[in-house]
Structures are given as C-alpha cells and as structure tokens.
Amino acid sequence: MLPSRVLPLALALAVFPLWPAAAQFGGMPGMPGGMSPGGASPGGASPFDAAPPQQQGPPPACRQLMTLRDETQNHGQALQEAGKKKLPPEEVCKLFKAFIAAEGKMAKGLEDNSAACGVPPDVVKQVKLGHAKASQMGKQVCEAAAQGPRPAGPSLSDALGTTPTVPDASGKKGYGTFDTLTGTPLAR
Numbered sequence: 001m002l003p004s005r006v007l008p009l010a011l012a013l014a015v016f017p018l019w020p021a022a023a024q025f026g027g028m029p030g031m032p033g034g035m036s037p038g039g040a041s042p043g044g045a046s047p048f049d050a051a052p053p054q055q056q057g058p059p060p061a062c063r064q065l066m067t068l069r070d071e072t073q074n075h076g077q078a079l080q081e082a083g084k085k086k087l088p089p090e091e092v093c094k095l096f097k098a099f100i101a102a103e104g105k106m107a108k109g110l111e112d113n114s115a116a117c118g119v120p121p122d123v124v125k126q127v128k129l130g131h132a133k134a135s136q137m138g139k140q141v142c143e144a145a146a147q148g149p150r151p152a153g154p155s156l157s158d159a160l161g162t163t164p165t166v167p168d169a170s171g172k173k174g175y176g177t178f179d180t181l182t183g184t185p186l187a188r
Contacts, residue, residue, distance in 0.1 A: 058117070059117070061109075061112075061113040061116050061117060062116065064109060064113075065106070065113060065117055065119075068102065068105050068106040069106055071102045071105075071106075072099070072103050072105075072106045075095070075098050075102045078098075078099070079092070079096065079099055089141055089142075090145045092141055092145070093141050093142040093145040096134075096138035096141050097138065099138070100131070100134055100135055100138050103127075103130070103134060104131060106127065107124070107127050107128050110123070110124045111124055111128075
C-alpha cells in the first residue's frame with residue numbers, strides 16, 4: 001500500500017479509538033459522579049443527610065492519569081494535523097513514535113490505577129486494543145518511511161512499446177468528425 005494511502009488510515013485508526021475510552025474517567029474519587037472513600041455515592045444514603053466532607057480533588061495517581069490522557073490527546077491531534085498537511089512519512093513516523101510512547105504510558109497507568117481511580121475494566125481493555133492497533137499502524141508507517149520514495153514505474157507507452165504521438169496542428173481540413181466520402185455534410 002502506498003504511504004499516501006496508509007497515513008490517513010493509520011491516523012484514523014490510531015487516534016479515534018482512544019478518545020471514547022479516554023472520556024470515560026467517571027467514577028474517580030473526588031470528581032463529579034465519583035465515589036466517596038467509603039465506596040458509597042457522594043450524596044450518602046439519603047438526599048436529606050448532611051453534606052459529605054469536601055475533598056481536595058482526585059488522588060495524585062488519578063491526576064497523573066488525567067495528565068497522561070491530555071498528553072496522549074495532544075499527540076493524537078498532532079498526528080491528525082500531520083495527516084491534513086500530508087507530511088512526509090519520515091516526520092509522521094516520529095509523531096507516531098511519540099504518540100505510541102504516550103499512549104503506552106497511559107495504558108500502563110490505567111492498568112495500575114484502575115481500582116483507585118474508578119476506571120472500568122472495559123475501558124482499560126479498550127485502551128489496550130487501541131494501543132495495539134496504533135503500534136501496528138506506527139510500525140507500517142515507519143517501514144514505509146524507511147523504504148523512502150518509490151521509483152516511478154514505466155508509463156503506459158513504455159509498457160506497450162510505443163512512443164506517444166502529438167496530433168499535427170498544421171490545420172489540414174477535411175479530416176473531421178462530420179466528414180463523409182463526398183465531403184462535409186455541414187457545407188451543403
């Protein structure tokens with residue numbers, strides 16, 4: 001497959017599977033919709049109970065996950081811009097390597113801190129699948145970049161063994177589409 005055809009496909013597969021999974025960070029302690037330290041909902045057993053104690057925000061591990069998510073999204077956006085600008089495969093390969101490294105850190109962080117941050121197991125699984133696909137696409141893009149530009153193949157004239165001819169523009173009359181054996185029917 002040509003590098004010009006691989007790059008848009010690679011970008012689509014690498015970036016888009018990540019975003020739905022990264023957006024599913026609900027249930028983190030200290031975040032809206034999150035769990036309280038006791039495991040109950042933030043509102044307690046009844047809406048008439050006293051207000052729950054205020055937390056200072058998510059735990060440091062969860063904040064680190066959000067930082068990794070943002071970093072991965074930035075690298076993904078850089079890949080999308082590279083696809084729109086039709087950058088050469090060598091530059092896209094560098095961007096893919098940075099994206100894959102950031103996505104790998106995020107997948108590892110999700111796996112290690114999923115319980116503490118309330119990340120569902122299916123999100124971790126989805127991010128790992130997206131990372132595997134992105135790694136495969138990155139490998140293909142970098143292989144295409146390593147091959148360099150492909151030599152131009154023979155033209156149709158070369159393949160048929162003929163030489164291209166240019167029509168004579170000397171202005172000869174009588175050899176047109178409307179000519180018949182007895183002359184031009186339009187001249188009658």
